[in-house]
Amino acid sequence: MKNYVLFLLLLLTTLTFGQTPSAKRISQHIRYLASDKMQGRGTGSPENAKAAHYVEKQFKKYGLTPLGTDRFYQPFTAKVRRIVVPDSLRKAANVIGFLNNDAAYTIVIGAHYDHLGLGRQGSSLDSLPQGKIHNGADDNASGVAGLLEMARYFSQNNVKEPYNFLFMAFGAEELGLQGSRYFLNNPTLPLERMNFMVCMDMIGRYNPERGVGIGGYGTSDAWPTVFKEVTSSIKFFTDRAGNGGSDNAAFYAKQIPVLFFHTGGHPDYHKPGDDPDKIDAQSEEAILQLEIRLLENAMRLAKMTFTSVK
Numbered sequence: 001m002k003n004y005v006l007f008l009l010l011l012l013t014t015l016t017f018g019q020t021p022s023a024k025r026i027s028q029h030i031r032y033l034a035s036d037k038m039q040g041r042g043t044g045s046p047e048n049a050k051a052a053h054y055v056e057k058q059f060k061k062y063g064l065t066p067l068g069t070d071r072f073y074q075p076f077t078a079k080v081r082r083i084v085v086p087d088s089l090r091k092a093a094n095v096i097g098f099l100n101n102d103a104a105y106t107i108v109i110g111a112h113y114d115h116l117g118l119g120r121q122g123s124s125l126d127s128l129p130q131g132k133i134h135n136g137a138d139d140n141a142s143g144v145a146g147l148l149e150m151a152r153y154f155s156q157n158n159v160k161e162p163y164n165f166l167f168m169a170f171g172a173e174e175l176g177l178q179g180s181r182y183f184l185n186n187p188t189l190p191l192e193r194m195n196f197m198v199c200m201d202m203i204g205r206y207n208p209e210r211g212v213g214i215g216g217y218g219t220s221d222a223w224p225t226v227f228k229e230v231t232s233s234i235k236f237f238t239d240r241a242g243n244g245g246s247d248n249a250a251f252y253a254k255q256i257p258v259l260f261f262h263t264g265g266h267p268d269y270h271k272p273g274d275d276p277d278k279i280d281a282q283s284e285e286a287i288l289q290l291e292i293r294l295l296e297n298a299m300r301l302a303k304m305t306f307t308s309v310k
Contacts, residue, residue: 019153019156019157020153020289021146021149021150021284021285021288021289022149023281023282024281025149025152026142026145026146026149026279026284026285026288027276027279027281029141029144029149030137030141030145030204030276030281031276032054033051033113033137033144033145034137034141034275034276035135035276036133038051039117039118040115040116040117040118040134040135040136041113041115042114042115042117042120043078043080043090043092043114044078044080044090047117048113048114048117048171049093051113051114051144052073052093052095052113052169052171055095055113055144055147055148056071056072056073056095058148058151059072059095059167060072062151062152062156063155064097064099064151064155064167065097065100066096066098067096067097067098067166067189068094068095068096068188069186069188073093073095074093074094074095074096074182074186074188075091075093076092076094076171076172076178076179077089077091077092078090078171078179079175080122080175081122081175092114092171092172092179093171093179094168094169094171094179094180094182094183095113095168095169095171096166096167096169096188097166097167097168098164098166098167099151099154099155099164099165099166100164101160101161101162101163101164101165102164103161103162103163104193105163105164105193105194105195105303106163106164106193106194106195107163107164107165107166107194107195107196107197107295107298107299108194108196108197108198108251109147109150109151109166109167109168109198109200110147110167110168110169110180110198110199110200110247111140111144111146111168111169111170111199111201111247112140112170112171112173112174112179112180112246113140113144113169113170113171114140114170114171114172114173114174115134115135115136115140115174116134116174116270117134118131118132118133118134119131119132119134121174121175123174124270124271125269126271129271129272132272133272134270134271134272134274135274135275135276136274137204137275137278138203138204138205138263138266138268138269138274138278138279139269139270139274140173140200140201140202141276142202142203142205142279142284143199143201143202145204145284146200146203146261146287147169147200149288150288151165153288153292163195163299166189168183170183173201177246180247180250184250184251184253184254194251194256195257195298195303196220196256196257196258196298196304197248197251197256197257197259198258198259198260198261198291198295199246199247199258199259199260200261200291201245201247201260201262202262202263202264202269203261203262203263203284204279204281204284205263205278205279206234206263206283206284206287207263207264208234210235210264211235211237212234212235212237212261212287212290213236213237213238213239213261213262213263213264214239214260214261215239215240215241215242215244215245215248215258215259215260215262216240216241216242216248216252216257216258216259216260217238217240217259218242218307219240219242219257219258219307219308219309220257220304220305220306220307221305222257222298222304222305223238225301226294226297226298227297228297230290230293230297232289232293233286234286234287234290236290241309242257242258242309245262246260246262248260256306257304257305259294261287261291
């Protein structure tokens with residue numbers, strides 16, 4: 001009987017461990033999303049639609065429930081203010097999957113999947129960007145890989161958490177947070193049912209001297225309790241502000257507490273050199289493990305109260 005119990009415990013541990021974030025899967029996601037074939041995932045491009053389909057396929061694989069307006073998709077029109085040619089409208093979409101744990105409140109985890117395409121939609125920091133593929137491996141294939149690993153973990157860990165999860169891949173972030181703002185103005189889940197939002201944008205270029213920054217620490221009085229005594233194999237630091245950086249700013253504007261994970265700027269930011277071979281997948285795996293520990297701490301608490309950061 002004792003051996004049988006030990007066997008069950010070992011089996012459960014093995015099954016759970018198999019769902020934890022994996023540097024190998026992270027690399028696979030990034031190498032697909034940031035390959036030259038994806039042409040930089042510019043908003044409105046066929047490759048941007050392929051990236052959305054890739055996220056949808058993973059959400060289906062993990063058994064998430066569609067929570068867009070068209071199955072997993074929430075289509076919208078993005079406005080592109082380009083320097084080279086006049087303004088134009090592009091088709092875009094958020095990709096939304098829901099993990100229903102029959103809870104009263106929901107945790108939102110998000111990352112944007114678009115980038116700068118071939119350098120013609122503005123925002124490139126290259127001196128002559130037009131026609132050059134901006135692969136966006138760190139910005140933000142790394143965040144999408146993190147989103148998919150978090151969806152995999154919480155949907156496959158054989159635990160019914162005390163909160164639901166809403167996993168969102170945002171479109172048109174590079175054009176001014178248009179996807180997240182569109183969702184928040186046209187929510188497919190009531191905003192009052194959202195506990196807090198976690199955003200991952202550029203988490204693939206870990207610098208051990210800097211560490212990973214976690215913004216939004218001041219957006220709820222509960223965050224100090226969540227972070228208390230949390231340790232990690234990587235260096236991390238917190239910042240109080242919640243209204244800058246990425247799609248987290250749109251949620252902060254709606255008075256929803258946020259956390260924003262970011263490994264910092266680098267010389268390839270918004271340039272054609274942001275390629276998959278420069279990603280530190282092992283460190284990203286550790287960042288996601290840290291994120292899981294923080295989420296598990298947060299789920300022990302009641303619904304958070306929003307705090308404005310001066």
